[in-house]
Amino acid sequence: MYCFSEDGTEMTGELPPLPSPVDYCNPSVLSTIQSYDFDRFEQLIGYRFHQRAYLIQAFTHASYSYNTITDCYQRLEFLGDAVLDYVITRYLYEHPKRHSPGELTDLRSALVNNNIFAYIAVKYDYHKYFRCHSNELFLLIDKFVQTQKDKSTWCGFDECNLGDDDDENDEFFYYDFLTSSASNNKDTYSNTITSCTIDDEHLSNSHDEQNDESTTEADEWEETEVPKCLGDIFESVAGAIFLDSNKSFNTVWKIYYRMLKPFIEKFTTKVPKSPIRELLELEPETVKFEKPERLLDGRIRVTVEIIGKGRFKGVGRNYRIAKNAAAKCALKNLRRLD
Structure with missing residues (x-):
């Protein structure tokens, strides 16, 4: 069976090369990219983008009409979700403890978790670069962030208690506030x-x-309700890093392992149910x-x-x-x- 592209040419089994995310020959595109300041964010996550247009896309909500040079983050989120699922699954599969198939399933469900992703996103200031036109969404994010800052009502990142008071995601209560x-x-x-x-x-x-x-x-x-968009941009940035690094799984894992490490160590010590x-x-x-x-x-x-x-x-x-x-x-x- 042969597959053909829209222009009628035969498609091979090889993945096509990555196109440029934007038209860099357009002066307005360059000025728009330069208007975004991602220096501090890149320092926080430990990765410097070669093409910051990917990063602009990763933080753009579908409601944000001022960004006219890239799509919204949804396609990158789709890609980043798959990339994180793969690198986390591979790490768990190769873990020295050689977990059983059931334990591997539980561990992956625990770690590939929107609530944990949202929590880490706030820890590393993802929310400060998020762009959208929704006051309701911003209020939800602000309240979520304030809840985390209040040490009397939440478990801190470094000393979080994930044993008994955990949140639900696909039937798991792994982290809550x-x-x-x-x-x-x-x-x-x-x-x-x-x-x-x-x-x-x-x-x-x-x-x-x-x-x-x-x-x-x-x-x-x-x-406290966890805004889904925070987990979404955590995944979309992973997708952006994957594309910017010329589809390097190792680069994504190097960046994201550091962020996920506290949860990985907690869950691999005691597999959650x-x-x-x-x-x-x-x-x-x-x-x-x-x-x-x-x-x-x-x-x-x-x-x-x-x-x-x-x-x-x-x-x-x-x-x-x-x-x-x-x-x-x-x-x-x-x-x-x-």
Whole structure:
């Protein structure tokens, strides 16, 4: 079978050479590129771009109309996601501990994770170079950044606790910015509340949950929403480095390994599991997840019963998060019982 390009010429099995990202013969293109100052960012990540047009594209949101010389970051994000998935998978496969296939799957899901990517993006100031026309998105990013800066309400990068209070992504709670409190914080912009209690009276119905002050007696965590765009630009910059370095996987890995190292060391020491999986392994015969309930504010509540040990509840913006929250809540209380 032969493949042909749009102009009718036969295509070979070889990848075509990379085209220039912009027309450097155009004076306005050069002046636009020179108007962007990426010196500090390049110092932070330890890589100097040969063609900064890739970097401009990597930070341009689809809403940002002022950038007329490149596309938005979505194509680079697509490429960077694949590149990071490959280099992380290869590193895990070649790791001296020779993890089992199941452990490799869990490790990759833990590390190729939008929440971790967003966290590292803020650590290395990616957000300061992000360009978009959306006040709502900028407010979301600002609140996320401020939450990280508040050491009283988040786990710091170097000393983060990823064991018990981790965030959900594809059924994993690997990293979150959860605050534990005895009452609801009405000022938070959180989209997910993880509530856990053994006492059914606290969450007997949605009306009582929203109006009865007794609900504040329950153990409760509030999850700060992680802006997806931060994880996206973390991937798009990886794609930009890949193209700028003439498709060098080694160059991308050298830059990104340093950023990912704390998480890699944490997870390869103790392979993480999803709360649901861990709960089912701990109580294989007694776990029963009940049908989800929709609360008055639109959130979903899931209850899991451990026969003979109690009922535990989780609340989230969708069923998957709520189910994971319920499982996590059950695990915490079962450990206390032990």
